[in-house]
Amino acid sequence: MDRISLSLVFKNKEMVNERVSKMEGLTKKEMGVLDQLLQGKSNREIAVSLNISEKTVEKHLTSVYQKLGVSGRAEAITFYYRNLLQAGGKK
DSSP states (O other): OOHHHHHHHHHHHHHHHHHHHHHHTSOHHHHHHHHHHHTTOOHHHHHHHHTOOHHHHHHHHHHHHHHHTOSSHHHHHHHHHHHHHHHTOOO
16 A cells, blocks of 8 residues: 555544544433434424423534534434444444
């Protein structure tokens, strides 16, 4: 492997590690809300499913977005699946 290829491999590994760290930074409750989001549920449906208020769902989602460095639902979902594929994991 040449130097350029090696530097790209290491850079990609660093990016994956950074993304994994961001996912690990989520609390259990935030992960629960994110999991529901990944299933395509609305805030109301998430609230009912987790037996919490919609306001609490909104607060958890805001925290998830901030921790992942995304600005909304679609980006959070994209971030999750990109991270999952690059880390070679399963949902």
